[in-house]
Each structure stands twice: as C-alpha cells, then as structure tokens.
Amino acid sequence: MFRIHRSMKTVPPFLKQAGRMLNSGQARTLLLTGNVYDLFGPVGPERDYVPLLNLLTAEWDLPDYILIVYELNGPLRFVREADAAKVRDAWLSWRSGHDADQLAIKRMLARGKTAADLDHLLETYDDSLRKSTQMPTLALELLRQMCLCARTESGGKRLLEQHLLIIIEGAELLLPDAPIHSLSDMDRQRVTICHDWFSDPGFGAGGDSVVLVTESRSLIHQRVARLPQLIEVEVPAPDDGARLEFIRHYLESKAGTALELWSTPEDLAKLTAGLSLHALAQLLKAALYEKRTLTQAEVVVKVEQFIQSQLGEDIVEFKKPTHRLEDCVGFSRLKSFLREEFMPRLAATGPESLPGAAVCGPIGGGKTYLFEAVATELDMVVLVLKNIRSQWFGQTDVIFERLRRVLLALAKVIIFVDEADTQFGGVGADTHETERRLTGKLQAMMSDNALRGRVVWLLITARIHQLSPDIRRPGRVGDLIIPILDPEGEDRDAFLRWTLKDVLSGDLTPGLLAKLTLMTAKFSTAGFAALRGELKAKARQNQGPLTSQRVLAVVSDLLPPAIEQTRRYQTLQALINCTRRSLLPNPDVTDAERLQWAAELRSLEAMGVR
Numbered sequence: 001m002f003r004i005h006r007s008m009k010t011v012p013p014f015l016k017q018a019g020r021m022l023n024s025g026q027a028r029t030l031l032l033t034g035n036v037y038d039l040f041g042p043v044g045p046e047r048d049y050v051p052l053l054n055l056l057t058a059e060w061d062l063p064d065y066i067l068i069v070y071e072l073n074g075p076l077r078f079v080r081e082a083d084a085a086k087v088r089d090a091w092l093s094w095r096s097g098h099d100a101d102q103l104a105i106k107r108m109l110a111r112g113k114t115a116a117d118l119d120h121l122l123e124t125y126d127d128s129l130r131k132s133t134q135m136p137t138l139a140l141e142l143l144r145q146m147c148l149c150a151r152t153e154s155g156g157k158r159l160l161e162q163h164l165l166i167i168i169e170g171a172e173l174l175l176p177d178a179p180i181h182s183l184s185d186m187d188r189q190r191v192t193i194c195h196d197w198f199s200d201p202g203f204g205a206g207g208d209s210v211v212l213v214t215e216s217r218s219l220i221h222q223r224v225a226r227l228p229q230l231i232e233v234e235v236p237a238p239d240d241g242a243r244l245e246f247i248r249h250y251l252e253s254k255a256g257t258a259l260e261l262w263s264t265p266e267d268l269a270k271l272t273a274g275l276s277l278h279a280l281a282q283l284l285k286a287a288l289y290e291k292r293t294l295t296q297a298e299v300v301v302k303v304e305q306f307i308q309s310q311l312g313e314d315i316v317e318f319k320k321p322t323h324r325l326e327d328c329v330g331f332s333r334l335k336s337f338l339r340e341e342f343m344p345r346l347a348a349t350g351p352e353s354l355p356g357a358a359v360c361g362p363i364g365g366g367k368t369y370l371f372e373a374v375a376t377e378l379d380m381v382v383l384v385l386k387n388i389r390s391q392w393f394g395q396t397d398v399i400f401e402r403l404r405r406v407l408l409a410l411a412k413v414i415i416f417v418d419e420a421d422t423q424f425g426g427v428g429a430d431t432h433e434t435e436r437r438l439t440g441k442l443q444a445m446m447s448d449n450a451l452r453g454r455v456v457w458l459l460i461t462a463r464i465h466q467l468s469p470d471i472r473r474p475g476r477v478g479d480l481i482i483p484i485l486d487p488e489g490e491d492r493d494a495f496l497r498w499t500l501k502d503v504l505s506g507d508l509t510p511g512l513l514a515k516l517t518l519m520t521a522k523f524s525t526a527g528f529a530a531l532r533g534e535l536k537a538k539a540r541q542n543q544g545p546l547t548s549q550r551v552l553a554v555v556s557d558l559l560p561p562a563i564e565q566t567r568r569y570q571t572l573q574a575l576i577n578c579t580r581r582s583l584l585p586n587p588d589v590t591d592a593e594r595l596q597w598a599a600e601l602r603s604l605e606a607m608g609v610r
Contacts, residue, residue, distance in 0.1 A: 012040065015059060018233045022165075022209050027231040029198045030211045031171075034235040034405060037215070039277040042249055049246065049277060052213065052235065056167055065165040070143065072170040075133045083162075087146060090159040091125050094149040136174055137186050137193070143168075143210075144197040151206040163207040171212040172219035180223070191221045198229050218397035237409035238277050244269035246277050250284050259284065260293040271299050274409045279306045307383075310402050319382035319416055321372035328366070328373050329498045330491035330525070334484070337583065338374055342480070346378060346414070349453035355446055356457030358420070358477040360464035360574040361484035362567035364526030367460050368418055370484065375458075381413045385423060400441055407445075407455050420459035421466040439468065446476040465573045472577070482583055483574035486524050492517065495528045503535040505545035512548050519555050522564065531555065569604045572597050 014032075021027045032052070041049035043058050050058070053069065057079050061067055066087065067079040078084040132139035143166055150160040168174070175191055176183070183191070197203060198210070217225050217232055224230065238246070247265045261268055272280055283302050287294040304318045325335050345354045359367045375382045383406075407413060417423050424439055446457050459477050461467060472478045487495050496516055500508055523531070531554075538554055539546055546554070576597055581587045 011059075012055075012235075014233055014235050015055070018211070021231060021233070025207075027229065028204050028206070028209050029227070029230045030209065031217060031220075031225075031230055031232045032211060032213045032235055033216055033232055034401075035237045035276060036213050036235050037276075037278070038235075038238070039246075039281065041246075047249070049249070049281075053167065053169055056211070060165060060167075064162055066160065066162045068143070068146070068164060068166045070132075070139055070166065070168045072136060072173055073133070076129060076139055076142065086160065086162075087149075087164075088125055091146065091149050093154065093159055094152050095124075137190050140168075140174065140190055140193045140197075144193055147197070147203055147206070147208045147210075150208055151202060163209070165208070166210045167213065168210065169213045171214040172216070175221045175224050177219055177221045177225070183221075187221075191223050194224050195227065198224065198227055204229055216398045216401050218401065237274070237405050238280075239409070240269050240273065240411070243272055243275070243277070243280060246280060247284070250281070254288060258291050259288045262293055262295050268294070268299065270411065271296065272303060273411050274303050274307050274406055276306070307406055310406065311399060314387055315399055316386060316403070317384045319372065319375060319384045321376045321382075323369070323373050324376050325370075325373045328370050329528075330487045330494045331366075331370060331484075332491060332494075334370075334482075334583065337580075339377075342482075343374060343378060346374075346380075346456050349412075351452070353453040354456060354479055355452055355475065356415075356459065356477040357480040357482060358464060358467065358472065358577075359458065359460045359482050359484060360570075360577060361462065362486070362524065362570040362574070363462045363563070364524035364567070365462075365484045365486065366525035367462075367484045371416075371458060371460060375414055375416065378414070380456075381410055382416050383413055385415055385417045387423070397437070404445060407451065410454070412454055414456045414458055417457070417459045420461040421463040424459075424468060424471060439470075443468070443470050443476065446471070462570045463573070464577045478579065481577050481579045483571075483578045485571060485574065485585065488585065492520075495523075495525065496520065499528050499532045499535065500551065503532075503539045503546055504551055505547055509548075512552075515552060516555060519552070522560055524567070527560065531558065534558070565604060565607070565609045569601065569609045572601050572604075576601070 014034075018030055018032065021030060036052050038052070039049040040052055040055040041047070043050050043055055053071070057067060057069060061079050066083040068083075068087075069077045069079065071077070078087070128138060128142050132142055147164055147166075150158065150164050152159050175194060176187060178187075180188065180191075212220070212230075214220060244265060247268055251259065251265065272283070275283075279302065283294065283299065287298075308316060308318075325338065328335065342354075342357070345352060348354075359371055361367055407415075424442065445451060445455075457477055459467065459471070464472070464481065467477075470476075472481070493513065496513060497508060500516075520528070520531070535546065535551065535554060538550070542550070575584065576594065578584055581589065586593075
C-alpha cells in the first residue's frame, strides 16, 4: 500500500490520486505530467521544499516496495542500499536457475568453459549497472528485465518478495516524439523496449509499477503515449493555498532577516497567481539579498515574465491598456450596454458569468480600441493570444497544455484574441490533424464549467463568418456576439466634433456640420482618426487652426480606399450574426429585413467579395 508519511491534509492531491491508481492495480504504468519541475513540500524532518523526484522518493519509500530511480545521465539508483543486493541476487537466480549461495558453490567447483560462463554471468549484471549511466537504452532494458525477474516464481514464490517501483525522470528525452523514420536506432530501440514492457500482460497483471515523469504526454513518442495501459496524472500549478503556505514557510525560515513585504502574505499569494513555487522563491530571495521591501509592481512584472517564459513571447503577451470607456468617442448606446450588462457578467464568478464574447464588424470600426477600454475598466489580467499554432511538430499540443495550466492558476483572466479568424483553425477534413485537435481543445476549454467565471474569451474579428460554428455556438462565444458598426446620427456628430477639436478656428456651425456629414458619409471610425491626423498636420503647417473653407478643402481632397464592398460584406455578416436585438441599429428589425441582408450577402459573394 502507498501509505502517506504526512497528514492527509498536506498531501498534494495528485500524489493521493497516483497512490490510489497504483494501489488499486488500475495502472502499472503511470505518467506524471504538468508542473513537474517545481518545488513541493514541506517534506521530511527538515520541512524543506524539494523537487518532485525528492518528494516521490520521500513519500514512496515504503517497506513493501523496492524503489528504483533512473535519472538521465545518472546511474540506476536504489533508494535503500540493501535493496540493490536483493535485486542482484534475484537477477542472478533468474538467469542461472540457482540462488546466490548455490551459484557461489557451483562457481568454486566449476572448471574450464563452465567456470568462464559463470564468471561472465556474475559480471554481466554489475557491468550493465555501471554502463547504464552512459547508455539509457541499456538502462531501460535492464529495468525491464528486473521486472521480469521480480515476478518470476521459484519454488512457488516470487524471486523478490517486495514489488518494484521504478521512477524514470525525463521520459521525453528517452522517448522523443517524432516520426519513427526520423528517430535514431537507439531512440527506436528504446521506444520498442518500453512499448513491449508496458503492454506485456504479465507486467500489467503483476505488482511492479513504473512512473514516468515528463512535462507533457505529447512530448513522448506516440507509440508509447497512446498505450491504454499508460494512465496520466497531472501535477497542477500551485494554487493560492499552496503559495501562501510556501510564503509563510519562507518567512518563518528567514525570521532573523530583514525581508519585508509591501502588504500581507495573503495579498502576495493572490498577486502571484500563475507563478511556480520555484519562481516565487526567486522573487523572495532577490528581495532578501538586496535587503529591500518586495513591491507590488515587482511582483506583477515577475508574474508576466514567468508566464511569457512558459508560453513564449510570440504566443502570448500581457495587455496593459490605459484608456477607459469615457475616452472612446461615440458608441453611446453600446457603451451603456457594456457598463450595465456586459462588464458585470464578465466580473461575475457564478453561473451568470459569460464564458466569452465575440466582437465583430467591418475593418476600421474601432473594435480593438473599444474593448481594450473594457479591459481597463475591469482591471483584470488580460492575456493577448498571438499565435498558438507552433511551427514545430508536436509543440502545439505542449503549448496548449502550458496555456491551460496558466489559466487554471490565474484567479480571473481575459483571453484577448485579435484577428480571431486567423488564430483559430478549422475542424474540417481539409484541415491539418494537429490544427483540428488544437481547435477542438480550445473549443472544449471555452465551454469547460470548471473555467466558467474564471476565464473569459474575447474574440475580435472583422470576419465573424470565418470563425468555426462550433466556436460561435451558445455556451462559448455564441452567448454574446456584439456588432461594432460605423457611427450614425449623434455618434457620427460626436466623431466629427472630435475630429475638428483644436484644429478648427471658430465654432462648428450647423451648416458646416451638415456639409461635413455629407462628405464623410462613408467614413469609418478609423477614417475619422486618419482625417484628424491629416487636419492636425495641416494646422501645424499653418501654425494655427484652420478655417472652415480650408477644412472642407482637406476633406474634399481625401478619397476613400476601394474597400467599400468588403466593408459592406463584413457589416452584413456582423448584423446577421448579432445575438442581441438591442445591439442592432434597429432593434425592431423584421425577419424580412434579415432575409434582405442574406440576399445582399449572396449577391456580394457572387461578385467574389469575401
């Protein structure tokens, strides 16, 4: 039985789960994945925080088991030295048919070739044990033979009374995932050894166990990773409680030093969501060494750097917008909706919370700027998803798993995906298998009840129709699809006033406003911003504000880009996909009008507009 030395309250849940699986015989090959390179504890009489391998050897050093550890570029290590002799004797008995005493007597009496054969047998095991340090293929084969030997019976009982528990670290380096033709001969041999070992019915029915340690199942060769006999247990990132326990332990252990926090340990534990204990220790050690107060700003920077180092700067970045909704011109009705309905649901943590939302509308409509302001108002962690599809074979799955661990560790986060139609792949038959798998995982995460109220997906796109229908369904971003359309009426007047602010000499008269309204009828919010920049440049050249005639001349000189049909197509798609009547220009829109939109879309598509 896998008993626990510490009280059950302090045992990591993943360790209890692994123990239950091994005790029940549900699995004889276990895969520990996830946060496997962190610190764990406190462990042992010294109450230290230790690497995972030290935790496993401390917790699983049990009388009923012979614990063997194999670390890459290290020897096969028996946790108890006495067990090494037991396994050697059993192996010799298994190979020769005699126990150690009988074999010694036989050797003394043997002569000639028989004596040489017996000497060779005695030397083979010790020589293999020595060479296993530099030869991982030999190490795996020797471990497999130990399991064969252990369950072999002689005289009605096992050659080894105790069961073997083998822990193998760095499994992804021993069994790298790559096309079989790309592997070296040694890599292929190791994959074959492990496949035959773990799928052997005798091993599965026995009492010996193997625990593989790796960050991700996707990093292990699929011939082994897909074995049904291999069951995965995830090691999660530390939660608030684990981080708080570590902080208190560190402060108590450094009681005689001048380490100070800007606030309480509880606040530090909350603010370091997403950090591993190893990274948290680095933060505390730096402040302690420099004899200064650990500041809130320093912690935020450390969290951002750590998460980006885990996922890669080309995968995610932290969004730090500073403008607010009041800084956004126009959108008066939409801003009321955002404040009164949308933002409260994003901040909620219960069943009323939103899993996500999609923001659509024609290019140049101000979608990104407006919803960056929403992120500022919410004062939540904002991660910008940039490119989750890796160019390297197999890395996409690993990146996804790292992203999921980060999201689970953060208390509340917005995933901000700009140009979402290019970020997410499809699920059709013409889509690459890896891309289909990734899209499926992301879709499942969007509707995962465990993440609801903690993770909000905000997808921004001008091509809402190119998002997978599976992503646009209710329960994902289909709960709320918000159209961002070109300003009309009072909103358009507000954009014109903003455009002319500080560049027009005199007042904006009703007559001038009417002329400019006609001249800018096809302007988007980006068009107004470009016009404002042009007018400011002219005012600087003029060394002062412009007259109304000069303003009209500048506007008259501008020609809109030839993208009107594309923008109209994107506008129609936004209208058709909108999930709230109240967000449409006319909330009382009829079914007949919606059919007219659809007909206009088909007409544009027939012209090649997409």
